[in-house]
Amino acid sequence: MKLKWGVIGCGGIAYRRTIPGMVLDNQSELVAVMDTNLALAEQVQKEFHVPHVFDSEDALLALDEIDAVYIATPVFCHKEQVMKAAAAKKHILLEKPMGLTVAESEEIAAFCKAQGVKLGVGLMMRFGTLHEKARTLVAGGELGEIVSMRAQFTCWYPEMPGVWRQNKTQAGGGALMDMGIHCIDLLRYISGMEVTDVAALMGNQIFKYEVEDAASVVMRMENGALAYVDAAFNIPDDAATCKLEIYGTGGSVVLEGSLAQEDVGEGVLVRSDATKGYDAQQHRTKTNREVLQAATKNLYTAEIAAFAQAVLTDTPVPVTAEDAIRAQRIVESAYRAAETRQTVALA
Secondary structure, rough: EEEEEEEEEEEEHHHHHHHHHOOOOOOEEEEEEEOHHHHHHHHHHHOOOOOEEEEOOHHOOOOOOOOEEEEOHHHHHHHHHHHHHHHOOOEEEEEOOOOOOOOHHHHHHHHHHHHOOOOOOOOOHHOOOOHHHHHHHHHOOOOOOEEEEEEEOOOEEOOOOHHHOOOHHHHHOHHHHHHHHHHHHHHHHHHHHEEEEEEEEEOOOEEEEEEEOOEEEEEOOOOOEEEEEEEEOOOOOOHHHOEEEEEEEEEEEEEEEOOOOOOOOOEEEEEEOOOOOOOOOOOOOOOEEEEEEEEOOOOHHHHHHEEEHHHHHOOOOOEEEHHHHHHHHHHHHHHHHHHHHOOOOOO
């Protein structure tokens, strides 16, 4: 049995990544694509041999054979399209962020629950080999008590006319909302801890669009550890490292290049002895060192397969609306912290 998919908004990330990943999943079948740019939708239809093509979500959702939809439209379109899909009893995989605000995202989640359809969110970096390995190490206590974490995700995103991600009313925010939300989600996911307090600075240094081109966030985790998130639209891709670092009393994991749209990067695990006394010389020999490698799987195939399995077996989706809303609430708190120049406590 296969899950039959429709895609609403088949340009952008759907065309570049998710649809190519979807057609590789043996539990999934792509039966319809839709985009307001019909010529683009027809190009996708031809390239991936899709039976049906539309330029409206209403027409796509009218197809009885569709079990689930993947929605990859601009954020300001999400609420209306999700509610139409849920009313049509289609299960939904929605790109992040879910909505323009936490309140909107909560409304989306509540409506899907009321309609009895599954709602998953496209935080696909959770499926990265190195991120899964880091989560396993932390959960197994191999790093001791976590004391510090950091994640950085950046790209080069110059000013372009008509680009929705550079428009606050259409995107809800800039580098933090679009890229930093992945970092926040990963630090929560890998550590298994919630955030209690947030402080932040952000603004525009290089580009002058409406949303921030850079943001730095400091989060206090529930065990007292500090976690740092850097998100930027103003770092050239060739210059970026996109690191994720976890430090504990028993060792560390440092990943470089793992925050990406591919399962790439490399990492180093260092185990240390927390029982040792103070070393005035501060020797950092790192003798107990292990190199970690990505497996180069397709993150989007993994994401689609996991969601399809949840629908076909009627089990919980792998990345829930609650997960995405928690991350978005931290983003909103960071915006408020930056605006007021005060630390914001999360309820």
